[in-house]
Amino acid sequence: MSAAPNPDEDYRLLIGGAWVTAGDGTYDIVNPATEQVVGRAPNASVADAESAVAAAADAFPAWSRTKPEDRAAMLARAADLLDERYRELVPLVQAETGATMKVAKQMQVPMVGVRLRRYARGVTGELQIPIEPAITTTTALAPGGIVGGVVRRAPVGVVTCITSYNFPLVNMAGKIGPALAMGNTVVIKPAPQDPLAVIKLGEILTDAGFPPGVVNVVTSEGPAPAEALVASERTDMVSFTGSTGVGQHIGSVAGHDMKRLLLELGGKGACIVFDDADLKTAITNITSVWAFHSGQICTAPTRVLAQRGIYDQLVEGLKLAQGYLPVGDPLDDKTIVGPVISGPHRDRVESYIAAGRDEGGTIVAGGERPDLDRGFYVTPTLIADCKPGMRVVQEEIFGPVIVVLPFDDEDEAVALANSTEFGLYDYVFSKDTGRAFTVAQQLRTGNVGINTAQRNNEMAFGGFKKSGVGRDGGRFGFHAYSELQSIVWPG
Numbered sequence: 001m002s003a004a005p006n007p008d009e010d011y012r013l014l015i016g017g018a019w020v021t022a023g024d025g026t027y028d029i030v031n032p033a034t035e036q037v038v039g040r041a042p043n044a045s046v047a048d049a050e051s052a053v054a055a056a057a058d059a060f061p062a063w064s065r066t067k068p069e070d071r072a073a074m075l076a077r078a079a080d081l082l083d084e085r086y087r088e089l090v091p092l093v094q095a096e097t098g099a100t101m102k103v104a105k106q107m108q109v110p111m112v113g114v115r116l117r118r119y120a121r122g123v124t125g126e127l128q129i130p131i132e133p134a135i136t137t138t139t140a141l142a143p144g145g146i147v148g149g150v151v152r153r154a155p156v157g158v159v160t161c162i163t164s165y166n167f168p169l170v171n172m173a174g175k176i177g178p179a180l181a182m183g184n185t186v187v188i189k190p191a192p193q194d195p196l197a198v199i200k201l202g203e204i205l206t207d208a209g210f211p212p213g214v215v216n217v218v219t220s221e222g223p224a225p226a227e228a229l230v231a232s233e234r235t236d237m238v239s240f241t242g243s244t245g246v247g248q249h250i251g252s253v254a255g256h257d258m259k260r261l262l263l264e265l266g267g268k269g270a271c272i273v274f275d276d277a278d279l280k281t282a283i284t285n286i287t288s289v290w291a292f293h294s295g296q297i298c299t300a301p302t303r304v305l306a307q308r309g310i311y312d313q314l315v316e317g318l319k320l321a322q323g324y325l326p327v328g329d330p331l332d333d334k335t336i337v338g339p340v341i342s343g344p345h346r347d348r349v350e351s352y353i354a355a356g357r358d359e360g361g362t363i364v365a366g367g368e369r370p371d372l373d374r375g376f377y378v379t380p381t382l383i384a385d386c387k388p389g390m391r392v393v394q395e396e397i398f399g400p401v402i403v404v405l406p407f408d409d410e411d412e413a414v415a416l417a418n419s420t421e422f423g424l425y426d427y428v429f430s431k432d433t434g435r436a437f438t439v440a441q442q443l444r445t446g447n448v449g450i451n452t453a454q455r456n457n458e459m460a461f462g463g464f465k466k467s468g469v470g471r472d473g474g475r476f477g478f479h480a481y482s483e484l485q486s487i488v489w490p491g
Helices: 048-065 067-083 086-097 101-108 110-120 168-181 196-207 224-231 244-257 279-286 310-323 344-360 410-417 433-440 476-480
Strands: 011-016 017-020 024-030 037-042 130-136 145-155 159-161 187-188 215-217 237-241 260-264 270-273 302-309 364-365 381-384 401-407 425-429 449-450 480-491
Touching: 011 196, 024 067, 024 410, 037 086, 037 110, 037 425, 048 159, 048 215, 048 224, 048 270, 067 110, 086 101, 086 168, 086 279, 086 401, 101 110, 101 168, 101 302, 101 449, 110 168, 110 237, 159 224, 168 187, 168 196, 168 237, 168 476, 187 196, 187 224, 196 215, 224 244, 237 270, 270 279, 270 410, 279 310, 279 449, 302 310, 310 364, 310 381, 310 401, 344 364, 344 381, 344 401, 401 410, 401 449, 410 433, 433 449, 476 480
Parallel strands: 159 187, 159 237, 187 215, 237 260, 270 302, 270 425, 302 401, 381 401, 425 449
Antiparallel strands: 011 017, 011 215, 024 037, 130 145, 145 480, 364 381
């Protein structure tokens, strides 16, 4: 890997093809493990945000008319350039997110190129949907005859892409890949906690040949510039990944102008474990809450529903597993659990653990702050004996905390799983895969994993209820960032 990031590097905004100084100065980006400054991000003003939207809107007419093959070639070139800068990007992403080096090397950076290449191929096959000709009779509207037609996918326009802090590069690539492939222009707004690598992504896209104004990057510490992007009359679509509360606010603002929305919001993944399940498999997958990016993942199986026949055994197995997850320096190869993103977020997670205890839950493992000199660490925590109405059961924690509830039969398991306001990703573990599939279809959630927490990135991804609006992923990404236009003609 390259040396540690240079905290004095000059980061700027990308607006209309120019790298410009932010209107409100800079702010510090802090390494969650060391509490040291990684770099100083440009702090955009509202005027900067408005300029970025204007640049994207001005660039849209010409960009939307480019050949899909040319757009795809630029995305593929960007993926190649990103791979060439792998050794530079990994230390930067690791430092600003606090991810373990294993996660940074395997998931944070390489998956960006994978996503860009995915949307560099196959876009031409998604542009037109042939429709069977219709035989019509003569009416007062028009003479009868054969009417042919095609439904084409047209770009939406200017897409504001706002992402969460957990996977800043990967999440952004999943938005801009299909958006650019479909002929949209974009304004990129990364999370305030870790925007530096996303600024580097803007450099890579510029070097790959994207014309001025097609890709714009705006970063800020406060919410005002993002609010300006969402509210702008020249923004046609908002793609947001983050909390349900912020998503609701975006929806209320965007609704005024009937903007297109793609919202991937909070989750409280229910994990139903039947008494015939392979407990080793279930425990291995559930511990991903602790072992994968310190539980900062919206799809995690954080809410375990265990059938009474295996409840005690499952809780004991999770307790034992927690003991094999060392917490500490994410640069140490032996570390499994690194820090959470910030001090305030650590305090928030710890407040949920305290609430779980106060509301009658039993802290079976964890519950205390790790004995480390610095960094925003939370010990992986297991809370048993939970009841459906508890805050730790109902609300998204977004940290290394697992809660466990018992159930007696299938109907109760489904009712418990569906009892929160979220519906993003649930899980069912049972050796009877027919029963698991039947149960999966009763869950009010956008995604269900049967006997696995692994993902298939070609599947439609999104949530029911307050977990979001719309779907992307695989070919559905092309659908998300396009409008349908029907064109008919006489045969």
